[in-house]
Amino acid sequence: MMNEKEFRGQLKRYHSSLEAFCRHVRKNEDDWEDLLQDIVMRAWLSRDQFRGEASFGTWLYDISRSVFSSNYTRKKRIPTIYPERLPDVEELCEDEQEALQHLKEAVQLLNEKDQNLISLYLEKRSYKEIALATNTSEKNVASRVMRAKEKLRKFLKGRL
Numbered sequence: 001m002m003n004e005k006e007f008r009g010q011l012k013r014y015h016s017s018l019e020a021f022c023r024h025v026r027k028n029e030d031d032w033e034d035l036l037q038d039i040v041m042r043a044w045l046s047r048d049q050f051r052g053e054a055s056f057g058t059w060l061y062d063i064s065r066s067v068f069s070s071n072y073t074r075k076k077r078i079p080t081i082y083p084e085r086l087p088d089v090e091e092l093c094e095d096e097q098e099a100l101q102h103l104k105e106a107v108q109l110l111n112e113k114d115q116n117l118i119s120l121y122l123e124k125r126s127y128k129e130i131a132l133a134t135n136t137s138e139k140n141v142a143s144r145v146m147r148a149k150e151k152l153r154k155f156l157k158g159r160l
Contacts, residue, residue, distance in 0.1 A: 007044065007047050058125060106156055110151060117134065
């Protein structure tokens with residue numbers, strides 16, 4: 001079981017990604033802060049279930065999707081959107097911001113399962129970690145990521 005110090009250290013490491021996820025799926029500040037608090041609480045209560053088979057970040061992302069899906073989509077009937085982990089927008093120049101916007105638009109055109117895979121892939125997760133997070137095989141992940149990247153490439157080809 002992960003002790004409090006280890007948990008806090010890991011949470012601090014992934015806090016910006018977690019906050020970005022919450023801000024992306026819940027635009028209202030009060031809503032995304034509530035979601036963030038719900039995710040941290042669920043992770044804390046579930047910390048003894050962290051087996052280390054995947055990274056803490058993958059485990060936390062899985063909890064984030066679960067909390068969002070169970071507590072927010074059913075009650076408020078909003079679409080599930082999985083963000084891609086990207087650099088801070090303020091640090092990007094205008095051309096990069098435009099390219100980033102095109103990428104976000106392209107990712108939204110993918111089906112939900114592929115959005116999830118690409119989000120994890122963009123976070124530089126290994127196929128093994130993605131397979132564990134999505135409960136599928138590494139070969140399936142590799143195949144789906146390749147097809148999703150090809151769809152993104154086709155969409156972006158005419159836009160960039």
